[in-house]
Amino acid sequence: MRFSHSLLSCLLVSVAQAASAWSFEDATLAVQSKGAGVGAGTKEKLSPSSPLSKLVSLGGSDTLKVLLTATEDQKAKRPHQAFLTLSDPTTGVEESFVFMVKDNGKGKVELTHKDLPIQFLTASKPIPASIVIGSFGSSQPYKNQVFELTIARDPNVPLAAPEKAERYAAAEEIHHIFKADPKSPPKIITLVFSGAVVAALPILLGVWATLGANANHLGKALGKAPMSHALFFGSIAAMEGIFFMYYTSWNLFQTLPAAALVGVVAFLSGSRALSEVQQRRLDGLR
Template sequence: MLLRNILVASLAVCVSSPFVSAWTFSNATLAINERSGTLETRPFSMSMPLPEIMSLPSSALARLRFTVRSDLTPDTNNKPHQAYAIIEDPVTKLESSFAVDVRENGRARVDIDYKMIPTALLGANKPLTLTIVLASFGTESPLKVEIGHIQPVYNGPAPAGPIRFGPKPEIIHIFRSDPKFVSSTVSLFFSAIIVFVAIVLIGSWSYLGVTPSKLFTALGSSPLGHLGFFTSIVAIEIAFLNYYVGSTIFNLIAQVSVLAPIAFLSGSRALRELRSRRLKGEW
């Protein structure tokens, strides 16, 4: 964008020279188009610009069509090296340029979409000046012709001024407070529930006749199943405890993903051993 504006500015300086341009254009029209069709079309020329201000709705675009001709090489090359359509605010002198697509035979076209016009130009107090610039390297003098005015339909807020370097308002950072742990009363309450459930579980085992001797029998029949299941369950509980104390969720997922298959396989083996003893009437 900066390079293009520099080129356009250079062309404007060259145009101000007293030489007569070797570039001309003809068969020029400006059409205001929407999706529904063409709203209006106006012809113009180098000597007769658009007599009226063309209104550009927010859903439309301005289509420029014309034929470029070089007086030096009219039969071999009618394509300039630079071709732009410039819209300019006559009050602030702010402008925006649009590259013109020119073929070798001189047919030129450019679409100025409403959405591509900067907000600073949309909110201009006066109609925007529309200019065509043609130029090339060599001995050919450039051409800059004002062809008329367009008025974008803008109902938004007034454009804000440019951002200047300088002190900015103070930024006050509000950091998130440290996480709070559950109160000791709640922790003691749930701890008491866990202890109570453990006592009830041990009492139920005693009522059913589970004794330490049967525990040793189970370990002797399937040591890997029972020890693996019990150890993996304890390890999973420790992993959750570490997460509660301060570990990350990713560490918890990694640990549980390793321990869960071990608990599943060893638990299945322990249940098969228990089922075999129940079928034998040893439980």
């Protein structure tokens, strides 16, 4: 008993659903260019059950026109809602265009680039277009994809894209550097050239040696003026030492007194030492 009852109700529901459902018929889609004569441009028939296999292309000066007759149970009737809905699957933007439907169920909608939001005009993929027909009462509403729209845009015509509205979200990372740090050349090159510079010293000394440079009179000089020569040569070496200290650790106020002291010593001892050198020259020993 219960089984038959539920079966009955099931049947009733399915009958009711089958009995009243919204759909459309005699639907045509036309794309007309501005200036082209009547009948020019593409014209396609739309079917409520399967989407159009061809892509519909809408150019900058074209008008897309969809005509249909809304039906309830195969009878032409005016629905409360008859929309052509475009939705971009990548951005999620959706826009519905309302069919102007007359009392006899005949409806019309026209589209040009001007009606479309910017997201559709810049969409890279075809935009699915569906027809939505529905009304009050228990009749089943209709919604199906009927065709796919591609926007053909003249790339030379700049698009007036509105400025992107601010939304609170994480922003791009920034790592700004005004001027990169100076870079040194590869160490191997530096070492080769430093080596060449350092090698110049032994080469210089070697060349002097072959020319007969020597320090044979050192004993003679120290014998004649030991203090002066030791102090003079020592003070000049010390001056170089002061430069070294200044380079590594001393500041100017430590350097200057030391340099002054060593300079006075060099001046005083130098006059004596150089007199001795002059004496040797006069003796013909140089």
